[in-house]
Amino acid sequence: MNNPAVIESKNGLIVIDPGGNYNVGKKILAEIEKVSKKPIIAIFNTHKHGDHWFANKSIQEKYPDAPIYALSYMIEQVKENAAETWYGILGRLTGNLEGTKPFAFPTQGVENKQTVVVDGETFVMRHFTKGHTDTDILIEHVNSSTLFMGDNLITNRFGAFDESSSIIENIELLEKIKNQEDGLKKYKLYVPGHGPSNSDAAKLIDPFLNYMKIIVAAAKKGYEDGIESYEMKPIVHEELKDYHLWDAYEGQMGKHLMKAYSEVEMLDF
Numbered sequence: 001m002n003n004p005a006v007i008e009s010k011n012g013l014i015v016i017d018p019g020g021n022y023n024v025g026k027k028i029l030a031e032i033e034k035v036s037k038k039p040i041i042a043i044f045n046t047h048k049h050g051d052h053w054f055a056n057k058s059i060q061e062k063y064p065d066a067p068i069y070a071l072s073y074m075i076e077q078v079k080e081n082a083a084e085t086w087y088g089i090l091g092r093l094t095g096n097l098e099g100t101k102p103f104a105f106p107t108q109g110v111e112n113k114q115t116v117v118v119d120g121e122t123f124v125m126r127h128f129t130k131g132h133t134d135t136d137i138l139i140e141h142v143n144s145s146t147l148f149m150g151d152n153l154i155t156n157r158f159g160a161f162d163e164s165s166s167i168i169e170n171i172e173l174l175e176k177i178k179n180q181e182d183g184l185k186k187y188k189l190y191v192p193g194h195g196p197s198n199s200d201a202a203k204l205i206d207p208f209l210n211y212m213k214i215i216v217a218a219a220k221k222g223y224e225d226g227i228e229s230y231e232m233k234p235i236v237h238e239e240l241k242d243y244h245l246w247d248a249y250e251g252q253m254g255k256h257l258m259k260a261y262s263e264v265e266m267l268d269f
């Protein structure tokens with residue numbers, strides 16, 4: 001359900017976020033082989049959530065020498081506990097983790113603004129302190145002018161904002177992408193972590209961005225007026241009519257609102 005991507009270079013293939021488990025990874029590999037028989041020569045992982053990187057395992061099995069790039073802090077986090085946490089989450093959701101362990105952790109740490117060149121293809125990493133998590137990299141593929149946003153943008157469905165995320169900083173990050181600030185440019189293609197890609201940044205980003213803005217505005221108002229989040233929820237629900245059909249809306253909206261309340265409260269201190 002995430003967006004695995006493959007980039008063809010002169011001598012090989014580069015995969016971004018191969019997917020959420022060993023079996024899915026094998027299917028992804030089979031699909032890639034229908035397009036090109038070139039070997040996979042590198043992998044990038046956008047952040048610590050297992051639905052994006054557990055399938056490293058199936059690629060590593062076939063191409064053990066391919067480096068797997070991720071933010072250095074992401075590698076620390078998955079080794080510490082995030083991999084196990086996500087193994088539990090995806091185990092409960094899918095029951096399909098056979099072969100995923102031992103984990104194929106990323107092998108090469110990268111930092112903000114680092115450039116990685118693989119077989120003539122240039123990738124620029126951008127890390128902002130927090131957003132979807134505190135381990136995200138936006139990956140700019142210079143040759144094709146594509147920006148891989150990871151889960152800083154999710155469309156048509158909702159994911160969780162975990163303890164390492166910030167809704168407020170996720171808003172700021174999407175504004176930066178839209179406004180081409182902090183070294184970000186206008187790209188030919190924008191790829192979200194989940195949902196369809198688009199060449200029009202505003203068109204792609206605005207729905208999720210506006211959703212988060214409505215949630216944060218409601219949390220601010222609720223916090224200032226002393227209205228609890230459970231009382232605020234039905235009011236926001238009305239404002240969010242456009243999102244009622246997004247997948248996981250029912251399960252996530254209330255949690256997002258509570259998370260926004262806690263962020264607003266923190267800012268106040």
Ligand SMILES: [Zn+2]
Nearest residue numbers: 049132151159
């Ligand atoms: Zn995620």
